[in-house]
Amino acid sequence: MNPDAVRTAERVPHGGETDRDVLDFSANTNPSSPDSVDRVYTEALERSRRYPDDDYSAFRAAAGEFVDCEAERVIPTPGGLAAIRLAMETTLETGDEALVPYPSFGEYAREVELQGASPRFVPHDELFDVDDGTLEACALAVLCTPNNPTGEAADPDAVADFARRCERADTVLLVDEAFLGFTELPSAVRLESERVIVARSLTKLFGLPGLRAGFAVASSERRDALETARRAWSLGTPAAAVGAHCLRDDAFVRETRDRVDAERDRMRAALESRFDVFPSDAPYLLCDVGERAVEDVIDAARDDGVAIRDATTFRGLDSHVRVAVKDRAANDRLLAALGVLEDDDDD
Known part of the structure; x- marks a missing residue:
C-alpha cells in the first residue's frame, strides 16, 4: 500500500442501515441464514x-x-x-x-x-x-x-x-x-x-x-x-x-436462489409501473426514478420505515436508487412504501 495514497484517500459510501427499527433494503443481503448457524457459532466461540x-x-x-x-x-x-x-x-x-x-x-x-x-x-x-x-x-x-x-x-x-x-x-x-x-x-x-x-x-x-x-x-x-x-x-x-x-448447505442455497428469482420478477413487474428498472440476475434491482428527485423517493420510503440505497453515489448514475430483494413479506412493505404494491387475488 502506498503511504502517500493513504493520506489523500477517502472512504466510499455504502448501503446498510444501523437503525434496527427501519427495514433495510439498502444492503443486498439474504434475510435468512442456514439452520444451526447459532449452534455452530457458539461451539466455535468456545x-x-x-x-x-x-x-x-x-x-x-x-x-x-x-x-x-x-x-x-x-x-x-x-x-x-x-x-x-x-x-x-x-x-x-x-x-x-x-x-x-x-x-x-x-x-x-x-x-x-x-x-x-x-x-x-x-x-x-x-x-x-x-x-x-x-x-x-x-x-x-x-x-x-x-x-x-x-x-x-x-x-x-x-x-x-x-x-x-x-x-x-x-x-x-x-x-x-x-x-x-x-x-x-x-x-x-x-x-x-x-x-x-x-x-x-x-x-x-x-x-x-x-x-x-x-x-x-x-x-x-x-x-x-x-x-x-x-x-x-x-x-x-x-x-x-x-x-x-x-x-x-446445498438445500439452503437452492431455496434462496428460487426465492430470489421469483421475488425479483414480481418486484420488477410492480416497480416498472413507476420507474425504469434494469434487468438483473442479482438480489437487487436498479431503478431510474426519472425526473423525480432521488432524495424525495428515499425520504418517502424512509417515512414508511424502509431504507433504500441512493445509487447516485455510483459513478455515472444521477437519477437512480437500488433496492434489495428480500422475502415476500418484506418486499411487500418496500413496494407499499414506494407506492407500487398491487392487490394479489391469491393472497
Missing part, C-alpha cells in the same frame, strides 16, 4: 480461546467444493473486500493503471488508488470490448459479475474469452463474484489461468454480513503470492466454522 488453525483446512475444502476447485487454491479472507484488496496488493505497483468498470462497486477505484495506482474507467458493459492497447497498458482489469449496482451477470463464455485476452496482454483479471452464488452460473475459477483471481463473499448469500468471511481463488504462482501475503489467522474461528457450515 474454541476461540486459542488461535485459529491457520491452515483452515475445513473452510478451504468447503469453499473449494462450493465453487468447484481444489481446496489448496482457496485463500481464506475476512470478507470479499479483503480478497479484493489482497489481489490488488499483490498485483499493483505505484504508477500502474487498472481497468475499472462503472457504474460498479466503488471500492475498486479506492483500492487501486490506495496502492498508488490509477483507475482507468470504462463503462461496465464495454469492458470486454476494450482494445488490446488499452488492455496491455493496464496491470489489472476488474470484472464484477453480477455487476453491482446494475445486476446483470456476464456470460461465462465471454468471461473466458476476455480472460484469454488478459493473459495475452499480461494483465491480471480480478473477477468479483460477490453475488454469483445467487445464480446457477459457473465461477471463473474453472478457467485455471494464472492471470485470473476470483474474489468471493459468503456473507451476502448466507445473510451474515457482520461475520466477515470470504475467500480468493487463484492458480500457480499467483495463488502462492496470495497465500504468502495473506495475514496470519485471516479468519476468526467462528467465521471459519460458520462459513464452512453455510457453504455445505
